[in-house]
Amino acid sequence: MNRRRFLKLATAGAAASVAPSLALPADAPRILRAEHAEQHLVGATNPETAVWAYGGTVPGPELRLRQGERLRIEVENALPVDTTVHFHGIRLPNAMDGVPNLTQAPIAKNGGRFMYEFDLPDAGTFWYHPHLGSPEQVGRGLYGALVVEEREPPAVDRDLVWVLSDWRLDRNARITGDFMSFMDASHAGRIGNTVTVNGAVRDVFAVRAGERVRLRLINASNARIYGLRFEGHEPWVIALEGHPVAPRAAERIVLGPAMRADLVLDCKGDPGTRHRVIDDFYQRRAYRLLDLEYASDPALRKTSGPVPSLPANPVTQPDLARAERHRVVFGGGMMGAMPSQRTQRGMFWTVNGKVLPEGHHHPDPMLTLVRGKSYTLELINDTSWHHPIHLHGHVFRVLERNGRKVEGGEWGDTVLIDPDSRAEIAFVADNPGDWMFHCHVLEHQASGMMAVIRVA
Numbered sequence: 031m032n033r034r035r036f037l038k039l040a041t042a043g044a045a046a047s048v049a050p051s052l053a054l055p056a057d058a059p060r061i062l063r064a065e066h067a068e069q070h071l072v073g074a075t076n077p078e079t080a081v082w083a084y085g086g087t088v089p090g091p092e093l094r095l096r097q098g099e100r101l102r103i104e105v106e107n108a109l110p111v112d113t114t115v116h117f118h119g120i121r122l123p124n125a126m127d128g129v130p131n132l133t134q135a136p137i138a139k140n141g142g143r144f145m146y147e148f149d150l151p152d153a154g155t156f157w158y159h160p161h162l163g164s165p166e167q168v169g170r171g172l173y174g175a176l177v178v179e180e181r182e183p184p185a186v187d188r189d190l191v192w193v194l195s196d197w198r199l200d201r202n203a204r205i206t207g208d209f210m211s212f213m214d215a216s217h218a219g220r221i222g223n224t225v226t227v228n229g230a231v232r233d234v235f236a237v238r239a240g241e242r243v244r245l246r247l248i249n250a251s252n253a254r255i256y257g258l259r260f261e262g263h264e265p266w267v268i269a270l271e272g273h274p275v276a277p278r279a280a281e282r283i284v285l286g287p288a289m290r291a292d293l294v295l296d297c298k299g300d301p302g303t304r305h306r307v308i309d310d311f312y313q314r315r316a317y318r319l320l321d322l323e324y325a326s327d328p329a330l331r332k333t334s335g336p337v338p339s340l341p342a343n344p345v346t347q348p349d350l351a352r353a354e355r356h357r358v359v360f361g362g363g364m365m366g367a368m369p370s371q372r373t374q375r376g377m378f379w380t381v382n383g384k385v386l387p388e389g390h391h392h393p394d395p396m397l398t399l400v401r402g403k404s405y406t407l408e409l410i411n412d413t414s415w416h417h418p419i420h421l422h423g424h425v426f427r428v429l430e431r432n433g434r435k436v437e438g439g440e441w442g443d444t445v446l447i448d449p450d451s452r453a454e455i456a457f458v459a460d461n462p463g464d465w466m467f468h469c470h471v472l473e474h475q476a477s478g479m480m481a482v483i484r485v486a
């Protein structure tokens with residue numbers, strides 16, 4: 031790692047008590063250990079919470095590399111359960127995708143290891159998490175940010191990550207053990223009662239008047255959807271799901287599970303003031319996430335220049351005129367029609383009428399696509415619930431979402447579909463292998479809402 035990058039990491043860390051950064055020189059393998067840890071999630075006056083964590087902290091180490099570099103990291107599993115690691119949103123070779131019994135054998139409990147190694151074609155904000163026993167493993171704290179910097183990142187004063195996690199804690203700050211309860215699995219998923227930013231409930235986020243912050247939001251929660259408002263501020267969205275969008279001011283930033291947004295936050299408040307950041311996605315349960323707290327120092331600068339647009343990633347445009355169309359219907363859940371034998375086996379959700387249990391050996395693909403061809407998928411949410419639908423190994427264009435054409439066709443790996451609504455995505459099936467296509471509400475994923483798309 032060169033000195034400039036080191037300094038950047040060091041300042042980012044010092045300024046915001048963000049996740050510890052693990053600098054990854056391109057050549058040295060490093061270890062990512064999944065292990066037990068204790069962490070103060072809800073303030074020093076409350077007991078510590080026993081968590082599962084990568085490298086002993088939640089979130090795990092922030093992996094920060096440069097576009098085009100190779101990530102090489104060995105995962106060691108010190109937990110009493112098998113696991114895998116999936117690098118969400120990265121277009122990588124199938125064997126590195128971290129899906130148990132599909133792309134690799136699970137990493138055995140109590141000491142198993144697996145080496146992940148792949149190139150990073152796209153710049154952007156990504157993350158990593160287990161792909162086995164996800165409701166519990168993610169729900170106990172296993173995830174971290176993977177930031178791939180542009181070759182020439184836009185100038186900002188600070189570039190940092192907020193990993194948003196949602197926890198279900200009891201009065202003693204212990205994680206409740208009711209994973210995959212009937213209620214969670216068949217409704218909105220495991221929505222908790224405590225939201226942390228970078229592993230702690232925070233009262234404030236310190237800023238300085240006049241500074242420009244690039245804020246990378248990652249929703250690492252099992253099921254909670256966020257709708258964030260920065261009172262007194264108008265953040266610019268410059269990327270979604272890791273990929274650039276034409277910069278636009280956003281009043282409210284909606285993030286489903288697994289989704290990311292890169293914001294440019296110009297700190298235009300006065301020195302010494304405080305401004306709330308509100309999450310009001312569930313309107314009757316709105317709460318204050320934290321306050322932006324301005325230092326009393328005079329403003330760093332008077333005006334902030336134009337908001338930078340990020341360079342596009344090297345994703346091939348699908349040929350929309352010739353794309354082959356397929357329809358994918360997501361069904362099930364409470365208030366839907368679900369045959370009762372299935373609900374007895376804990377399978378509540380379907381993709382095109384079928385369920386796929388997690389960790390299934392060699393599942394049949396729902397679709398087999400021809401390598402190099404363009405496809406349009408019409409995604410129909412035939413349920414009364416939200417579903418963030420995620421495709422592995424590819425980046426798709428979102429053409430339409432919830433009844434609205436998406437201007438400019440945003441790129442993404444996850445699309446949030448409202449209840450009884452639809453979306454349309456298009457992509458070139460250019461990465462060979464068997465790829466998961468599933469809902470990222472982890473309780474839905476683990477109770478059937480998952481399928482395999484084969485690119486051959």
Ligand code: C2O
Pocket residue numbers: 116118159161288420422466468470
């Ligand atoms: Cu973020 Cu299939 O996962």
Ligand code: CU
Pocket residue numbers: 416417418469470471474475479
């Ligand atoms: Cu879902």
